[in-house]
Amino acid sequence: MLLSPILDSPRAMNPYFDPEKSHHRKDGFQNNYNEFATKSLADVMQWRINAVRKNLPPPPAAPIPQHKADLDFLHRNSQAKTAMQPAVTWIGHATVLAQVGGLTLLTDPIFSERASPFARLGPKRHQPPGVAVGALPHVDLVLASHNHYDHLDEKSVVALNAQAAGPPLFVVPLGLKPWLADRGITHAIELDWWQSHRVSVATGDVEVMLVPAQHWSARGLNDRMNTLWGGFAVFAPDCHLFYAGDTGYSRDFTDMRERFASRQIAALGGGFDIALLPIGAYEPRWFMSSQHVNVQEAVKIHHDLGAKRSMGVHWGTFELTDEALDEPPRSLAAERQAKALSDDTFFVLAIGETRLIQPRAPG
Numbered sequence: 001m002l003l004s005p006i007l008d009s010p011r012a013m014n015p016y017f018d019p020e021k022s023h024h025r026k027d028g029f030q031n032n033y034n035e036f037a038t039k040s041l042a043d044v045m046q047w048r049i050n051a052v053r054k055n056l057p058p059p060p061a062a063p064i065p066q067h068k069a070d071l072d073f074l075h076r077n078s079q080a081k082t083a084m085q086p087a088v089t090w091i092g093h094a095t096v097l098a099q100v101g102g103l104t105l106l107t108d109p110i111f112s113e114r115a116s117p118f119a120r121l122g123p124k125r126h127q128p129p130g131v132a133v134g135a136l137p138h139v140d141l142v143l144a145s146h147n148h149y150d151h152l153d154e155k156s157v158v159a160l161n162a163q164a165a166g167p168p169l170f171v172v173p174l175g176l177k178p179w180l181a182d183r184g185i186t187h188a189i190e191l192d193w194w195q196s197h198r199v200s201v202a203t204g205d206v207e208v209m210l211v212p213a214q215h216w217s218a219r220g221l222n223d224r225m226n227t228l229w230g231g232f233a234v235f236a237p238d239c240h241l242f243y244a245g246d247t248g249y250s251r252d253f254t255d256m257r258e259r260f261a262s263r264q265i266a267a268l269g270g271g272f273d274i275a276l277l278p279i280g281a282y283e284p285r286w287f288m289s290s291q292h293v294n295v296q297e298a299v300k301i302h303h304d305l306g307a308k309r310s311m312g313v314h315w316g317t318f319e320l321t322d323e324a325l326d327e328p329p330r331s332l333a334a335e336r337q338a339k340a341l342s343d344d345t346f347f348v349l350a351i352g353e354t355r356l357i358q359p360r361a362p363g
Contacts, residue, residue, distance in 0.1 A: 012226065016174045016192070023193060023212070028225035029174070033250045034290060036216040036225065047287050051322055056283075060326040064316040065350035069131045073354065078104040078137035081202045086239040086357035088274060090349040091130045093317035094151060096243070096276055097139075100357075101236025102201040105141035106168075107243045107276060107313075108151040109133075109160060115150035115318050123150065123318040126325060130352030133159045139168040141199065141208065145245025146229035147176060147219045150318055154183060161185045171197060171208050175227030179219075193230055194259075207235040211256055213247035215291050233260070233272075238359045240264065242275040242305060246314070248290045249297040253304035264306070269360040271306035279332055279348075280315025283322035292321070295331040299339060302346055310346040311355070 018024045023032055030036060051057070069089065074097065077084055081102045089097040093115075094108040111133040116122020139160055144152050161167045161184065170180055170188035177190040189197050196209035210230045218224040233256070234241040242256075257271075264271045282294040293301065295312075302310040315328040329348045336346060349355055 014226070016228075018192075021192070023228075025225075029217070029228045030225070031214045031216075031250070032212050032252055032255075034214055034248065037290065039287070043287065047284060047322075050284070056322040057319055058324045060324050062326055064127050064326060065353075066127060066130070067350035067353035069135075069352040070354055071131065071135060074099070074104075074131070075137045084203070084238070086236075086273070086359055087354050088241075088276070088311060088349075088357065089130065089354040090311075090313065090351055092125075092127055092351050094145075094245070094276075094278065094314045095129070096311075096313060097131065097136065098234075098241055098274075098276075100234060100239040100241055101206040102203040103140040103199065103206055103236070104137050105143060105234070106136075106139050106160070107143050107232070108145055108245070109142060109156045110150060110153035111156045111159070112153050115153070115320075117149060123320055125317060126319065127317055127351050130350075136163075138165045139163060142168045142170045143208070143232045143234075143243060144170065144172045144176065145213070145231060145243070146173060146215060147179070147217050147227050148246065149219070150320065151246065152176070152219075157185060158183055161187075169199070171210075171232070173210055173228035173230050175217075179227075191230075192228065204237045206237075207233075209233045209235070212250075212252040213245045214250040214252060215246045215248065235263070236360075239274065239357055240269070240272045240360065242272040242307065244275070244277050244301065246278060246291065247293060247301075249293050249300060253301045257304060257306050271308055273308050273360055274357050275302060275305055275307035275310040276313050277301055277310050277346075278314035279312035279328040280323070280325075281320040282328075288321060295328055295335050299332075299335050299341070299346060309344065309357070312346065312348045315348075316351065 087099045096107045111129045114122045167187045180188045191210035193212045198205045213231045215229045217227045231245040232243045277298045279298045282292045
């Protein structure tokens with residue numbers, strides 16, 4: 001995982017290449033505003049040596065909050081159809097169980113012990129999932145933002161594909177549908193930025209759109225930037241949900257607000273009812289800022305989107321960078337105070353905890 005962004009190996013031709021799209025390249029994909037810059041081996045070594053010298057990351061000052069999941073509610077809500085209450089449940093890391101529009105969906109599911117291709121190497125899980133994969137309600141949609149191991153976990157997607165009542169629909173960026181097919185997962189669609197797919201349910205159509213993010217992709221040493229990455233905007237009659245995936249800060253989020261302005265005017269219910277934004281894995285900034293936002297930048301994204309509420313994810317589960325596992329929510333509390341935001345405007349949950357979202361009601 002560390003070597004992927006520093007090796008500049010030959011890349012295959014991009015079968016999706018469209019010269020009319022600026023993020024398409026003949027040999028892969030790129031960001032809209034800040035091109036992915038290959039790190040040198042010296043950069044990686046400087047980061048890791050400094051972390052060892054300073055004994056980083058420090059241990060958490062307190063245990064990561066955990067909450068016994070309300071499985072009865074989650075299962076009843078998943079079967080409620082038109083009576084479903086919009087809700088989000090934090091499973092851990094960037095994995096969120098969201099129930100909106102009569103659908104139960106998962107973002108970037110990882111239930112494995114390590115975010116790694118190896119059983120005994122790589123980032124180890126520090127807290128168990130808030131809901132075990134076998135205890136989940138039926139999952140209708142899986143939204144996978146990109147192909148990094150802590151966001152697209154092979155064992156987890158294979159297990160979800162085998163759920164008793166039939167596989168979920170996997171919605172992925174360009175290039176990942178063949179990877180899924182190689183693992184027997186065929187109920188899948190892939191999207192380019194700004195493309196969407198509609199799912200018809202009893203409550204009405206739910207639109208799922210892939211949106212830009214500032215990041216990169218690689219699963220091994222020879223596939224850097226071969227597949228696309230992104231976030232998701234989910235437009236259901238009762239809830240507009242946004243999931244950023246992994247991202248650095250960029251103008252992409254003001255672009256989204258402008259693009260979605262006509263469907264999010266006050267008379268139609270306003271902006272995103274809930275935005276799932278990453279708040280962890282950000283230190284050191286000189287190395288991480290191009291690919292992972294810090295808390296202050298996450299709050300900027302909240303404002304750029306015009307979201308009503310945001311929930312911080314991508315923290316507390318895997319030690320990926322130099323900050324303590326429990327630092328992001330402390331930093332968020334300070335930033336809320338500095339920006340005069342209420343606690344429930346940009347919040348975090350305990351692992352396993354559910355938060356109900358006020359249903360969208362056009363004025």
